[in-house]
Each structure stands twice: as structure tokens, then as C-alpha cells.
Amino acid sequence: MSIIKIPTTGSKITISNGKINVPDNPIIPFIEGDGTGPDIWRASQKVIDAAVEKAYMGKRKIMWMEIYAGEKSYRLFNTWLPDETVEAFREYLVGIKGPLTTPVGGGIRSLNVALRQLLDLYVCLRPIQYFEGVPSPVKRPELVNMVIFRENTEDIYAGIEFPAGSDDAKKV
Known part of the structure; x- marks a missing residue:
């Protein structure tokens, strides 16, 4: 069973012959983040959506797809960084994430660093x-x-x- 709900409309961004192809309704994965992350995400999403609306005069719209990491992921699925999250970033090519918790003094490694390394960022x-x-x-x-x-x-x-x-x- 998938933990990710894929939007019913929209398409993936692709790369063909070394060129990026962005559809009119690209599906973009996002992680809202921990701490102030959800607040930052809500404001950011509004700004991004408004910028796309204005720039493309309503002809394009981002289809947001929530994926999980951090405290919310641990609370919902008992894992800090689900494999499905990493795979979604790989499959959809473009994504955005809020700040993720990094415990001080042990526990888990930095999720931010883990994502960078797993995705070769x-x-x-x-x-x-x-x-x-x-x-x-x-x-x-x-x-x-x-x-x-x-x-x-x-x-x-x-x-x-x-x-x-x-x-x-x-x-x-």
C-alpha cells in the first residue's frame, strides 16, 4: 500500500535528449518539514502558485503531491524517511522540502544530509x-x-x- 497520494491530474516532468520537459500541470512532490516547516510551506505554496498563475496567465498550474519525511513521517508511518519519499523525488525529478529535524546528541542522522546523499545533490x-x-x-x-x-x-x-x-x- 502506497503512503503517497498521486494527484489525479497532472504529469511528471521528464528529460528527453538532454532537455527538460515541463508539462502545463506538473506534479511536484513536497515535504512540508518539521518545526516551523508547515507554516513556511503554507506561505511558500501560496507564493509559488500565485507566481505561476501570473507568469503563465492561468495556463499552467502545479499539482502538489505530499511526500513524507521527518517528524510527520515518523508519527504517521513509524519511519523518519520512507523509501517511497526518496523514490518519488527520483521519479518526479523536481521537488521541494521544508526544514527537517536533526536531533542533537544522537538518535537519527540528519535527514537533510541523508536526502542530499541519496539523491546525489x-x-x-x-x-x-x-x-x-x-x-x-x-x-x-x-x-x-x-x-x-x-x-x-x-x-x-x-x-x-x-x-x-x-x-x-x-x-x-
Whole structure:
């Protein structure tokens, strides 16, 4: 029995001959997240839906599909990260997730890191540019145009270099 309810309308985003194909009603998986995640998700969903509505003049609409991880998943299915969640991200190619809990001092590993590693999401890419008319503390902000690249599945960031609380971890 599937824990995921697939929307009755909409289609998957696909890749064909190296080109991404986005249907008019793409099915996008989402994890609402833990803590403030549900509040952030509700607001984000409204903004995204409004942006799509305006940009495509009502011709396109996202069909949201909830998938599970974190506290909600554990409460409903007694597992922090169901295999179906990972498979849904792989199958639907595009997804969005809210912040997931990372217990301090043990319990489970970071679900955020687990998802990055399982889905091979090895980079955090942050394009930065100035938008005319927006106040900026930078001198000559119109010259700002850069991209920050941060590897985020290995080394200390991933929390796998040294065991928590070990002498080596304390040195870092």
C-alpha cells in the first residue's frame, strides 16, 4: 500500500535528449518539514502558485503531491524517511522540502544530509545579483554578479568526518 497520494491530474516532468520537459500541470512532490516547516510551506505554496498563475496567465498550474519525511513521517508511518519519499523525488525529478529535524546528541542522522546523499545533490549553488531599485549596503551594487558554490554532501558539513563529541570534532 502506497503512503503517497498521486494527484489525479497532472504529469511528471521528464528529460528527453538532454532537455527538460515541463508539462502545463506538473506534479511536484513536497515535504512540508518539521518545526516551523508547515507554516513556511503554507506561505511558500501560496507564493509559488500565485507566481505561476501570473507568469503563465492561468495556463499552467502545479499539482502538489505530499511526500513524507521527518517528524510527520515518523508519527504517521513509524519511519523518519520512507523509501517511497526518496523514490518519488527520483521519479518526479523536481521537488521541494521544508526544514527537517536533526536531533542533537544522537538518535537519527540528519535527514537533510541523508536526502542530499541519496539523491546525489552535492552542491549548494547560490547566484547573487543586484536588482535595480532595491536598497543595498554594498558600494556600487550594480557590479554584484557572482555565484557561490558549496559542496554539501561530504566532509565536516555532512557530519560524517568525526563522531559528535569526539576529540577530533572538538578541534574543528
